[in-house]
Structure formats: structure tokens, C-alpha cells
Amino acid sequence: MSLSYKEKYAPSLHEPAPIRAELVVRPDQLRVAFSVSLEAEGIEQTLPLLQRACEQLQRRAREATGTEVTLRPRDTRFNRSAPKKLSLPEDEDRTFVAVDGLLVLPLPAELDFWARGSRVGSLVRVCHEVERDSREVKKQPRFSFGSVEAFVSQPELHRAELLRRFVERTREVASALGSAEAPLHVVDCAPAGAVEQAPVSLEEVGLSLQVHCRLEVVRE
Incomplete structure (x- = not known):
């Protein structure tokens, strides 16, 4: 089967859905949800590691976007790890701990569409990099991220x-x-x-x- 140049390379047209709202305004902030988790022997040792990982995430996002980044932890989850077939006795008391939160960045009114898009691109890139890096090293906090959204702060x-x-x-x-x-x-x-x-x-x-x-x- 052969494909024409247009079929192979042209991007598909994205038709925006109609806005069902009483008032449409310009967003002034970006946010992305994240979760960072770690399986370890004790909660006392795990939470400080997750806190440090969140602080590193905030710093990397700030450096990548060139603007202030607010990190808002929202929830903590604790689950006893399921025993593995070949687990050692000392592994039976391991606990899965996860922290869920938001990264929030400003979208000042003076930023035009292209500057806003650049800020989103920088944020998406650093999220991908942080998630990739966290999966390459075992026994280290692992990150996952949601979609970036623009919203109104007030x-x-x-x-x-x-x-x-x-x-x-x-x-x-x-x-x-x-x-x-x-x-x-x-x-x-x-x-x-x-x-x-x-x-x-x-x-x-x-x-x-x-x-x-x-x-x-x-x-x-």
C-alpha cells in the first residue's frame, strides 16, 4: 500500500468542541497533577525521601520554565506491599507510600499565545524527563504525571x-x-x-x- 504525501505527513485537523459555558475568560495559571511513590521498609524513612524528590521536581520545573513553580501536595496514600513468591523475610514489612499533588505555574496576561505554548512545552518536557529518570533507577521514588491544563486561579x-x-x-x-x-x-x-x-x-x-x-x- 502506498500513501500520498498529504496522507503521510499532514497533521490531522483538530476540531475543538463547542464551549458550553456562560462566560469564557483567559486562563492565568497552568497546572499538572503528579504522583510520586516508593516502596520501602518504613514510613519514617520513606516520607522524607518523597519530600526530597518533590523538592527536586519543583527545582527542575523552575529551571526548565524560567518562572516560579508552586508545588501543592494534596494527599498521601499508604498500602502494605503484596508479598512476592521469592521475597525474603525482611521484605515482608515493606510499605508502598505515594504522595499526590499539583505543580502550578503562572500564565501572565502579557504572554501571547506563542509564549504560553512555549511555557507548556517546557513543562511537558521536564515532566517527561523526570518520569523517565525515575524509572531508570531502582529503589528510587517513581513519578507519573497527568495532562497539563490551563485554568483560572480565582x-x-x-x-x-x-x-x-x-x-x-x-x-x-x-x-x-x-x-x-x-x-x-x-x-x-x-x-x-x-x-x-x-x-x-x-x-x-x-x-x-x-x-x-x-x-x-x-x-x-
Whole structure:
């Protein structure tokens, strides 16, 4: 079978999914989830090793991206290691310890699309290198990483605008469905929840605010 030049070398076209959000804003931070784990004899010796590995990860990410990198540990998991067929008696008390967390980097407003892409590329590269290096040496902390995402650091700052848009839409619905003889009014509203965000791209994050209200005809 032969392939044409276009079929073989042209990249496939990525069609972005439609953004289902009430407000689209520009992200100001990058984050990537990570997990680092180690199997050792005692928790007392393992946690300091994992802490040191996290500090080294933060330093490498800072050097690779040329910007401040915040490391946020979120959880620690402890599991007794499953016994192996040829394990020695001293290996029976080994424990698997893992630390999960986030690496967070700023995306300043002055960075254009290409500078943002370069920062993402640097972060992805250092994650690949750290994961590869951790797998080449036995009995050392092992890293794994998730996907890099762009997000908004303070989504609640957009609550007022989201509420304004909700009120405007509610008035439009009431006007369209009601009439002069039977006008619709808001009769019940539940407290609004937290502002939710959905990462879309390096330039877009969708924000939503769940507000549940009921419209009814009010008879005097």
C-alpha cells in the first residue's frame, strides 16, 4: 500500500468542541497533577525521601520554565506491599507510600499565545524527563504525571458577571413566555453554588454558575 504525501505527513485537523459555558475568560495559571511513590521498609524513612524528590521536581520545573513553580501536595496514600513468591523475610514489612499533588505555574496576561505554548512545552518536557529518570533507577521514588491544563486561579472574581448574565437571561425568558395578562415572576431561588470552570485551551476557560429559580404567574 502506498500513501500520498498529504496522507503521510499532514497533521490531522483538530476540531475543538463547542464551549458550553456562560462566560469564557483567559486562563492565568497552568497546572499538572503528579504522583510520586516508593516502596520501602518504613514510613519514617520513606516520607522524607518523597519530600526530597518533590523538592527536586519543583527545582527542575523552575529551571526548565524560567518562572516560579508552586508545588501543592494534596494527599498521601499508604498500602502494605503484596508479598512476592521469592521475597525474603525482611521484605515482608515493606510499605508502598505515594504522595499526590499539583505543580502550578503562572500564565501572565502579557504572554501571547506563542509564549504560553512555549511555557507548556517546557513543562511537558521536564515532566517527561523526570518520569523517565525515575524509572531508570531502582529503589528510587517513581513519578507519573497527568495532562497539563490551563485554568483560572480565582474564578469567584467573575461571580458578579455570571449573576448579571443569569438575571438578564431570566428576564428574557419571563418576557418571552409571559404576557401582559399573565406575567411571569421569579418566586423561588436556591442559593448559587461555587463558580465552576472547564479548561478549554491555552486561551479559553469556560465559567459557569449554577442557579436554580422558578418562574410562575403571580395572581394578585
